[in-house]
Amino acid sequence: MTSYTQHELFDLAGAFALGATSPDETRAMEEAMASSPALAAEVLAHAQVVADMVASGQGVPPSADVRDRLIERVREEPGGHAAAQAARKPRRSVVPFAAAASVLIAAALGLQVARMQVEIGSVSKKLEHREATLNSLLHAENHLRVIHLKAADTVVGPGIQFFWDSRQRTGVIHAFRLPPASSGQAYQLWAVINDEPVSVRVFDSDPDGHALVEHIPLPPSTRGVSKLLVTVEPRGGSRAPTSVPLLGGGLSGE
């Protein structure tokens, strides 16, 4: 096997993450990574780029039967997953008092489950509404403008799509990967109009990092609006931004 200098190996990190190295280079990289955390970290950073590229393509949902076959195969796998097998090992028989205790626990759990079912129903309704709204927005026509608000890490960081409907004179905030604001705080969206920030809406996100805020009154045109910004403010909102913007997006061509 050819020997490579450390410098050469670092130069190969991108190609290695991309799967473009020769078998000889691949072996050299794998061996070197085992003893060089710095090289492994370099490869990881490039592999993140590859993951972004994979995730950026429009997905093609597989047929439903692929999923069914996968589940079936996993369950029938001879030898199976080592950890799963261990989990499936028969355990020692339970003693009678443990059985009695389990009845009490089951009763308590039953109450908890009932409460959770109510919560799940509420969350499901909310999700259905969010998805119906987004579906209609994604199929909207020319009167809808989308402004993308980004953070520093544009791929894995939080983001907002702001849908500006000039016909309805309303807007919709769709935030994702945006954690709920800290206690006593909220997010505030600002439109910078003629160089002055004007409050658009105070909002917060759900625990899953999403927020969907509809029916936000807007002027009919984006004229004079140069950008949208989001800051963290006290829960009731502020008259002017009091913190540095967390997310921002420009409106080109206005």
Next chain:
Amino acid sequence: MISLDDADRHHRLPDSTSAARPGYTAEAAPDDAALMRLVQQGDERAFTALYDRVAPVLLAAILRIVPERRDAESILLETFMQAWRSAARYSEERSPVLAWLHMIARSRALDFSRSSARTLRLMPMSIDHAPNAALAAEGQSYNPSRRAEDEERGRIVASAMSSLTVPQRTAIELAFFEGLSHSEIAERLHEPLGTIKSRIRLAMARLRSVLHPSSRELAT
């Protein structure tokens, strides 16, 4: 009041979001790595959740190499079976889950394509053209929230790709979409191997700096 210059400078601040809340993502909506840790413990539900999350983009990647849908779906199935069997060997310190799964899928797709001597469908493969609406329409629709996020991510990556020079971009696309090694790319483009290596290195560094500006450049 902030100035607009400040705004431009500071809207690139990630620290007060998820990065400052370790565990948030895993608790509220497990990310790929959190799911994979459960898969490594033999959790079948986490495995199917991971499948639901990433199978569409992996199938799209496989279809670029193996255009026959039935074959591509078989490769997808085998990819996940391999992932299930070798989950214990996965290390999140070496690769994000999606890149690891993509590497398995791509390797299987290339093996299939080469062994069966099928004609590769070498359609003009570019990250701009990668979404195949016709193929997507054949499948089930998927979560619009997810779709909105994917579209946003696609836009960002396409923008990063457009920051590359044409020769750099060609080299990346040949490696990524067609699975060519840099010596195969050199042969295809009739260029010296060193030139291709250099293009890939510079292109990957550029993509990294655009997509993950906060990632630390390590001294070599």
